[in-house]
Amino acid sequence: MASSSSSSSASASKVTERRGIPGAQFVEDVQTYLTQSGLKICLLLLTIQQGLQQYKLVEMKLLAQQRDLQAKIPDIEKCLDVVATLEAKKGAGEDLIADFEVSEGIYSRARIEETDSVCLWLGANVMLEYSLEEATGLLQKNLDNAKASLEVLIADLQFLRDQVTITQVTIARVYNWDVHQRRIRQVTASTAQDSHGWDDDDDDEDDA
Amino acid sequence: MQQGGGSDTQVTWEDQQNINKFGRLNNRYHELEDEIKIAKETNDNLEDASNELILTDEEVVRFQIGEVFAHVPKDEVENRIEDMKVVTSQKLEKLEEEKTSVLAQMAELKTILYGKFKDSINLEED
Numbered sequence: 001m002a003s004s005s006s007s008s009s010a011s012a013s014k015v016t017e018r019r020g021i022p023g024a025q026f027v028e029d030v031q032t033y034l035t036q037s038g039l040k041i042c043l044l045l046l047t048i049q050q051g052l053q054q055y056k057l058v059e060m061k062l063l064a065q066q067r068d069l070q071a072k073i074p075d076i077e078k079c080l081d082v083v084a085t086l087e088a089k090k091g092a093g094e095d096l097i098a099d100f101e102v103s104e105g106i107y108s109r110a111r112i113e114e115t116d117s118v119c120l121w122l123g124a125n126v127m128l129e130y131s132l133e134e135a136t137g138l139l140q141k142n143l144d145n146a147k148a149s150l151e152v153l154i155a156d157l158q159f160l161r162d163q164v165t166i167t168q169v170t171i172a173r174v175y176n177w178d179v180h181q182r183r184i185r186q187v188t189a190s191t192a193q194d195s196h197g198w199d200d201d202d203d204d205e206d207d208a
Numbered sequence: 209m210q211q212g213g214g215s216d217t218q219v220t221w222e223d224q225q226n227i228n229k230f231g232r233l234n235n236r237y238h239e240l241e242d243e244i245k246i247a248k249e250t251n252d253n254l255e256d257a258s259n260e261l262i263l264t265d266e267e268v269v270r271f272q273i274g275e276v277f278a279h280v281p282k283d284e285v286e287n288r289i290e291d292m293k294v295v296t297s298q299k300l301e302k303l304e305e306e307k308t309s310v311l312a313q314m315a316e317l318k319t320i321l322y323g324k325f326k327d328s329i330n331l332e333e334d
Contacts (some may be wrong), residue, residue, distance in 0.1 A: 026224055082274035099270055099277040110276075161235060162228040169227060173219060 019156055021058060024051065024163040027170050032175040041178045045171065052167045055160060062157050069150045071206045076143045080136065083118060090114050217325055230317045230331060233310050240307045247300040254293045261286055 016023045027033045037044050070127065089096045089112075096112040119129045120138065261269070261282060270277035271285045278290075318331055 023228055027220055029218075029223070068229075078274045085273050085278065097279040098273075099279075101275065161231060165228045165231045166224060169219065169224060 004116065011156055018159045021055075021156065021160055021163065024055075024166040024170070026166055027173065030174055034174070034177075041174065045174055046172050048167060048174065052164065052171070055164045055167060059157070059160055059164065062160065066150070066153050066157065069146055073143065073146050073150070076139055076146060080139050080143065083135050083139065086112070086115060086118065087136070090116070090132065105180060217328060223321070223324065226317055226321055227329075230321065233314045233317070237307065237310050237314065240303055240310065244300065244303045244307065247296055247303060250296050251293065251300060254289055254296065258286065258293070261289070269277060270308050 034044060035039065037047075039047065086096065093114060093116065098110050098112065099107045100110050104107045115132075117129050117131050119127045120135055120136050121127050264282070266282065268279050268281055269285055271280040271288070272278075321329055321331060
């Protein structure tokens, strides 16, 4: 049995929080934790498991955001590539001939004359004409922003996964502690049983 | 990351942090595996493309830039593909390096954690 007195500081919480994600509580000692919570073991497990579910939900949301960003970055890079090509053509003074998709599966040929500007789709039904340099600058800025948000997001995910791991370990420990307690009770019961003949039905004995 | 059989071993905050770290590394390892696979595919595709270029008689080929196929002289495409190859193989190298370092760190943590928890902890993939 975990000696409840040895670790004097009860469940010293390392709780922090990051961008609205609460930190999981690390349990130093299961016995103390259980007493403090004032819950039966099955209810305690349920509470922790609910916390885990919430973490999982947030993880799914963050993963979706990560996928979006990871798709966005190559798109911006592609745009930059096109603007760079146009710029190179401008310097060479020649037209860019390109086969482009008119509709799905139908291609036509276009001649893009030497140009100083491109139009960027800004979203919200707005398109704006930019000079090539300005377009490069804007796209580059978007790219940097996307990369920065991705980095923050990855850090968030790491924090979240740590909390998930802590919670999972806590569940396993509480569960094991319970199994261990029952085993002890069973042993003491069976040794004492011959003389008293009682059943080992303790009130807080519930299957988790 | 489950503990089996009601053991007596105390789990300290330090152990928990090690377990967290192991979890993170394991995650990164899987990400790296995927990224390496993609980088290898890109490399192979570029290799195929440059081989096709050697075989073709055409002076001007269609080269995809953004969403459109631009008509670009063969020599220029060759150069661009060579540049792309350099970039992807460098990326692949970096990923492989990171994978080696992640694996080494995981092995280190395994010795620590198995040393303390014996078979009460499982750090293997199923």
